[in-house]
Every structure is written in C-alpha cells, then in structure tokens.
Amino acid sequence: MADVKTIGVLTSGGDAPGMNAAIRAVVRAAIKNGMKVKGVMRGYNGLLHNDFVDLDMRDVSDIINRGGTILYTARCKEFSTEEGVRRAAENCKAAGIEGLVVIGGDGSFRGARDLTNLGGINCVGLPGTIDNDISCTDYTIGYDTAMNTAMEMVDKLRDTAQSHDRCTVVEVMGRHAGYIALNAGIAVGASYIVVPEKKLDMEALISKIKAAHAMGKQHFIVVVAEGVAMEVEGGSNWIAKEIETATGIETRATILGHVQRGGNPTVTDRVAATTMGHHAVELLKEGIGNRVVGQRAGKVVDFDINEALQMKKSLPMDLYAIADDVSF
Numbered sequence: 001m002a003d004v005k006t007i008g009v010l011t012s013g014g015d016a017p018g019m020n021a022a023i024r025a026v027v028r029a030a031i032k033n034g035m036k037v038k039g040v041m042r043g044y045n046g047l048l049h050n051d052f053v054d055l056d057m058r059d060v061s062d063i064i065n066r067g068g069t070i071l072y073t074a075r076c077k078e079f080s081t082e083e084g085v086r087r088a089a090e091n092c093k094a095a096g097i098e099g100l101v102v103i104g105g106d107g108s109f110r111g112a113r114d115l116t117n118l119g120g121i122n123c124v125g126l127p128g129t130i131d132n133d134i135s136c137t138d139y140t141i142g143y144d145t146a147m148n149t150a151m152e153m154v155d156k157l158r159d160t161a162q163s164h165d166r167c168t169v170v171e172v173m174g175r176h177a178g179y180i181a182l183n184a185g186i187a188v189g190a191s192y193i194v195v196p197e198k199k200l201d202m203e204a205l206i207s208k209i210k211a212a213h214a215m216g217k218q219h220f221i222v223v224v225a226e227g228v229a230m231e232v233e234g235g236s237n238w239i240a241k242e243i244e245t246a247t248g249i250e251t252r253a254t255i256l257g258h259v260q261r262g263g264n265p266t267v268t269d270r271v272a273a274t275t276m277g278h279h280a281v282e283l284l285k286e287g288i289g290n291r292v293v294g295q296r297a298g299k300v301v302d303f304d305i306n307e308a309l310q311m312k313k314s315l316p317m318d319l320y321a322i323a324d325d326v327s328f
C-alpha cells in the first residue's frame, strides 16, 4: 500500500457552487485516512508561486453551504507550458505534496494529466462546472444550483412578462452545452428553448409564438443558451427584436450572467461534491493518479484522464422534444 502522507487540493477554471463542499470532503477524508492536506491558492498559480495553506479539520468548517471557493480560482497560462508543469511539480515535491485533487473542468484536467505524467505528482480531477459539459460524467458539481438559480430568476421574469403581456427572452449560461437552457427551460415552461446543439431556427421560433398567440396565449418565455447568443450579432437583444418585429408582441431580453455561478449549493451539489471528493482521496491514498472522478447512473466512478477527455456526451434531444410538445 502506498504511504502517502500529504496531498494538495486546488480549484481551477470557472468557479461553481459546491466547490467548497468538495474541498471540505477532501480535507476531512484525507485527515480521516491519516494524511495531511495543503490548500493550493488560485488554481495552478499557487503551485508556481508556492502559495500553499495548511488545511486542518476546522479550517473547512462552515463552508459546505457556501458558494464560491475558499481557495479562490484562476486560470494560469504559465502552467500550460512544459517548463511550468515541471516547476509546479518541483514546488509540490519541496512542499511534501505527493498527490493533488484538481477541481475544475476539462482544461484543468489537461493540466492534471501533465502534472501526473510529466511531473510525477499523482492528480485526480473532480468535475466542477455549472455547465455539466464534462463528458465522462452524468453530473458536474454546481450544475443543479445553477439550474435552480436560473429557474428562480425566470420565475420572477415571468411575473413581469405576465403583467405586461410581454415576451421575455432569457439568456442562460452554457457556451458549448445546452444543459442549463434545456432543463431550466422545461422547469419554467418556456415557449421555446434555444441550445447550442441545435441550429437556431428563428422562423420556427417565431411561428411557434405566433401560433400560441393566436390561441390566446399572452406572455411568452424564450430561453436561449449563451453559446447561441454569442454566435449571432446583437446576441439575445437581436433575438428579442426579431420576435417583436415579427409578432408585434413587446419583447425584452435579459442576460442572467454570473448570478448563475454563485449562491448556496443545493442538496444535490453538496452530496455530489462530498461523494466525489471522498472518492478522489481514496484513489490518492492508494497512490493512484491521472484519473477523473465522475458519476454514472448515480454511482461514483473514475476514468483515466486521457480517456475521459476523449469521451463524448450529447444533450438528450428526446427531452428537447418533450419540452416542445408541452409548450404552446
């Protein structure tokens, strides 16, 4: 059995609610297994600048319920070079860090792979992103909270759209994946959902609204994923203008933005972060690295990082069809 004495933990890339719950689980599970834990500040930057902090049992008290990340997060260009990876590995070794939990997205996992293979520091990735766009896992930490935040915000927009007989176009996060848009869209009863996985069809969108209007519907919600809005000049405002011009219904666009990245994590996110964080420690304790932890059919699993990065996952279009069937 590997005799691992100290592991590190960092958060990298975009933040997500539940990252703190994951840090807490890693720290507590490691201590339970007789290991010490060092927190690495601001993603891979902390490794390059020896910005480490000892994390004891009580240092992670009162964070399971908090959004954001107590370790801060950042992107780090310097680390993406071979020289950066080697320097990071040397700093880890000097600080006694033998294994590392990396909480982030695919970019962060590429760094974790390099640090394992080039630098000899066993790394285990935990999927932390609100977008649910990591292929090896059904679920990513932060996703449920983000969907619920989007739903609550759109519920509020519904009130005002209803009062004014308006159409409200809401842009939610998701550059490459429509998971938030699809699920939040269903949950708010959107008339139309626009996702990056499906080409934007303004004609279909407008005719759906016109048909519903003709049947007496007075207010409308259109949910648009960020990735689609980025592809059209004028973004969500342009989509709103087009709807207004074609239907005569007053239409406003709202971009929810980073509000979806914050807030107290939901039960689902806290439990996912805790079980996956615990699993990452079990791997590192055995001297196993170059793995990504995920969830498949409700079970915690792990994969080789390279294999995980090559996997594909697709938005359930049957769910999209259901949303379409019940929105008129």
Ligand code: ADP
Pocket (backbone or CB within 6 Å): 012, 013, 014, 044, 074, 075, 076, 077, 078, 079, 080, 081, 104, 105, 106, 107, 108, 109, 110, 111, 112, 114, 129
């Ligand atoms: P995310 O982890 O959310 O996908 P990024 O893609 O911005 O976020 O990656 C976060 C950090 O991971 C980067 O700033 C960089 O330090 C590291 N990283 C990203 N891509 C690579 C890569 N190809 N090789 C090594 N490190 C990488």
